[in-house]
Amino acid sequence: MSFFDNLSAEHTRWFSWWPVGMGIGILAYFETSFEPSLFPILLALFFAIGVWLYGLITRHPFYESSFRFFLYGIVCVIMGFALAKIRTNYLSTPMLKESLKNIQLTGVIKDIEHIHRGERSRSRITLELQEREKFSEPGFPKIVRLNANNGAIQAEPGDTIQCSASILPVPSPISLQGYDSQIQSYFSGIGAVGRIKGKCRHLKSAELGTLMQWRYQLTQTLRRKMPGSKGEVAAALVTGDRSGIPKDIRQNFTDAGIAHILAISGLHISLVAGLVFCIIRRVFSFVPYFAERLLIKKWAAVFSIFATGGYLAISGFGFPGQRAFIMITLAMLGICLDRSPVSLRSLAMAATFILICFPESILSVSFQLSFAAVIALISAYENNSLFLRNWVAQGGWWKKIIVNFLGITITTLVATAATTPLIISTFNRFTMQAILGNLLAIPLTSFWIMPMALLSMFSLLFNQFDGLLQEWVFQTWAFGIGLLIKVASMVASLPGAAILISTPHPLFLTLTILGGL
Numbered sequence: 017m018s019f020f021d022n023l024s025a026e027h028t029r030w031f032s033w034w035p036v037g038m039g040i041g042i043l044a045y046f047e048t049s050f051e052p053s054l055f056p057i058l059l060a061l062f063f064a065i066g067v068w069l070y071g072l073i074t075r076h077p078f079y080e081s082s083f084r085f086f087l088y089g090i091v092c093v094i095m096g097f098a099l100a101k102i103r104t105n106y107l108s109t110p111m112l113k114e115s116l117k118n119i120q121l122t123g124v125i126k127d128i129e130h131i132h133r134g135e136r137s138r139s140r141i142t143l144e145l146q147e148r149e150k151f152s153e154p155g156f157p158k159i160v161r162l163n164a165n166n167g168a169i170q171a172e173p174g175d176t177i178q179c180s181a182s183i184l185p186v187p188s189p190i191s192l193q194g195y196d197s198q199i200q201s202y203f204s205g206i207g208a209v210g211r212i213k214g215k216c217r218h219l220k221s222a223e224l225g226t227l228m229q230w231r232y233q234l235t236q237t238l239r240r241k242m243p244g245s246k247g248e249v250a251a252a253l254v255t256g257d258r259s260g261i262p263k264d265i266r267q268n269f270t271d272a273g274i275a276h277i278l279a280i281s282g283l284h285i286s287l288v289a290g291l292v293f294c295i296i297r298r299v300f301s302f303v304p305y306f307a308e309r310l311l312i313k314k315w316a317a318v319f320s321i322f323a324t325g326g327y328l329a330i331s332g333f334g335f336p337g338q339r340a341f342i343m344i345t346l347a348m349l350g351i352c353l354d355r356s357p358v359s360l361r362s363l364a365m366a367a368t369f370i371l372i373c374f375p376e377s378i379l380s381v382s383f384q385l386s387f388a389a390v391i392a393l394i395s396a397y398e399n400n401s402l403f404l405r406n407w408v409a410q411g412g413w414w415k416k417i418i419v420n421f422l423g424i425t426i427t428t429l430v431a432t433a434a435t436t437p438l439i440i441s442t443f444n445r446f447t448m449q450a451i452l453g454n455l456l457a458i459p460l461t462s463f464w465i466m467p468m469a470l471l472s473m474f475s476l477l478f479n480q481f482d483g484l485l486q487e488w489v490f491q492t493w494a495f496g497i498g499l500l501i502k503v504a505s506m507v508a509s510l511p512g513a514a515i516l517i518s519t520p521h522p523l524f525l526t527l528t529i530l531g532g533l
Contacts, residue, residue, distance in 0.1 A: 027415075030088060032360045033365035036533055037092020038099070042375045044200070046102035054101050061094045068217065103203075110155040111198075112208035115184040122146050122178045122219070125171055126159065128232065129259035137166040140259070142206065146176070150369030157183075157207020164212035173228040196379075203376040231255050231330055237476065239488045246497045249278070253469055256280045256331040270443075270521035271514040272507035273432065273450025274457040277500070280335035281386055282343070283458075285324050287466040289344045292316075292323040305450040317348035335370060335377045336386035342366035360394050363387070381442050385397060385435050392434035393427060421455075428454040437528040440517055448512035456503045465500060468493035 026171050044054075068087050123143040131138050144159050162181055171177050174198065186201045186209055201207070235255045239247040248260040256265070258278055269275045296316040300306040321344070326343045346362040349355075367387060371376050377383045432450045447453075470494050475486040507513060 018094070022291065029360070030085065032364045034092050035364055035371055036347070037089050038096035038368065038375075039378050041093040041096025042100045042371065042378050044093070045097045045104075045375075046379065052101065054098075054105065057094065057098045057101055060198050061091070064091045064094055096371065096375065099372060103375045107203060107205065108174070110157050110204050110207050111202065112157050112183060112185045112283050113155060115182070116151075117182040118180055118213065119151070120178065121160070121162075121181050121183075122176070123160075124176050125173050127228065128169065128171075128173055129257065129466075130166075131259045139164045139166065139169050141169060141212075143177075147396045153449045154409050155207070159205045160208045160210060161201075161206050162210050162212050165345070169216050171213070171218055173232045174221075175218060177216040178219055179216040180213045181210050182213065183208040199376070199379060203374075209380065227329060230259075231332065234476075236331065241472075242494045242497070245501060246312075246494045249497050249501065250469070250493065252278045253280070253465070254330070254473070256334055256337070265504070268501075268504040268508040270445075270508075271447050271449070272453035272457070272504045273428075273447045274453045274504060274507075276385075276389075277457060277461055279336060279382060280327075280331045280334055281338040281382075282390060283461070284326065284331075284466065285337060285340035285344055287462055288327050288470065289324045289348070290420070291467060291470055293348075296320070308444060314352045317351040321345050321348050332396040335374070335380050335383040338370055339363075339366045339383075339386050339390070342369055360391070360398070363390055363394060381438070384438050388434045388438060388529075389431040392430045396426070396430045424455055424458050425451060437525055441520060441525045444519055445514055445516050447514060449507050449510050452510070453503070453507040457500060460496060460500055460503065464496040465493065468496055 061383045064087065066210075068084075068091055071084060071087070121143065123145040125141050126144050127142040129140045131140060140161065140163050142161050145157065156281060160181075160183055162179075162183075164179075169177070186198050186206065188198055201209075235251045235257045237249045238254060239260070241247065243252055245262055245265055248258075248262070249265075252258040252261060261278065266275075266278065269278055293316045296319045297312050300310065300312040300315065306312060324341055324344050328337050331337055343362050343366050346365060350362075370383070428451045436446050468489065472486075472489050475489050
């Protein structure tokens with residue numbers, strides 16, 4: 017069969033290519049050297065959709081050929097381009113053009129991070145400004161990100177403060193392939209950066225019960241319960257706040273190939289979903305009334321969706337977390353409908369949803385790494401996992417141990433192969449110790465750290481656990497995190513853990529991604 021015959025034969029899987037076409041269109045928009053008009057883009061989109069629908073309805077001969085896949089791709093690309101343009105116009109983030117020194121700013125704190133670098137520490141706040149009409153500067157920003165010395169800010173997210181600060185435009189990239197903070201700031205709504213002079217004046221406290229306030233208070237509670245680096249890692253695992261993790265520890269995790277553990281993604285969401293699913297299913301099965309009258313497995317799936325949704329909300333709605341939540345939700349709905357829980361179609365639906373809502377997400381390294389790894393993993397296991405499942409089903413506890421060992425090894429190899437080109441192009445380094453690091457860290461995280469994290473959150477939720485029992489729970493959790501930090505340090509010290517490499521040609525990444533897809 018020819019290439020085009022294969023395309024026609026696999027028309028039921030074309031939807032998996034929909035987000036790929038959208039992504040190409042979005043990247044094409046961001047690579048344009050001018051700002052295109054929205055009207056011709058929408059006109060081209062409607063025309064392409066019209067031709068596609070005409071062929072679909074009339075069954076025109078051209079529609080029966082490979083041309084329909086080409087037309088399908090054109091619609092995807094133009095839609096991605098249009099979505100990126102619409103999103104850019106919708107935000108219209110005002111960006112500061114010139115520096116302003118020693119001005120009085122009044123605003124509401126949207127987020128606050130406490131950054132520790134050795135003995136020095138500072139705070140970084142995201143401030144939504146009020147009384148913007150006082151400034152004559154054209155395009156004065158709505159939101160600014162400010163650094164402050166430790167102790168200058170005695171407030172929480174949601175509080176209204178007043179401070180004296182110097183602000184300047186968001187810096188441009190230092191190289192053609194460098195990190196573009198201007199684009200990221202634009203789509204985050206941040207129009208300027210700066211530094212606070214002196215101490216801030218507290219004007220108004222936040223309304224009780226807001227999500228950002230809960231998240232901040234939970235982060236501070238974890239830091240109080242577990243002072244030092246263990247509390248910072250715990251905050252990263254629960255609320256997604258990695259700002260306080262010491263630089264050397266974060267680098268150890270990267271060199272050991274287990275940096276993904278510090279970023280809330282599929283590993284964490286799936287572990288929470290799996291733990292809640294198993295607990296609810298076992299608890300209900302112990303009650304005869306529920307076991308005889310309810311479809312326990314499906315009820316457990318529904319509870320898992322709500323649990324992972326709460327976890328996503330408290331962790332800050334990162335792109336990898338959104339991807340994992342959508343896929344977990346589809347998987348649990350698959351269980352409720354007696355369908356296959358994981359497939360490339362569910363991954364394509366997750367990618368499509370995120371790209372429609374946040375086209376700029378495709379520029380995020382976390383988005384790229386997350387989807388690259390999961391695409392490779394699903395593709396690798398889609399047709400090769402049945403043999404292992406049948407082999408384990410034949411009995412023998414030792415088979416489960418072997419399969420778990422092989423699963424971690426194969427998963428690490430596949431994910432590493434898929435993400436290494438992105439890591440090399442972005443960070444100019446990669447590690448050869450990822451297999452060892454994951455073989456040690458994944459079981460520790462799966463069977464100790466995340467279960468204890470879930471139990472610790474329950475102990476905070478119910479005051480009845482306050483006291484010695486809660487202290488024991490947090491100490492056990494902290495001990496597991498300490499072991500994880502030691503694993504990262506040990507593996508990072510081995511030869512080949514940090515291999516530096518120069519930035520490759522842009523075609524390297526482009527061709528690698530297209531080949532992988």
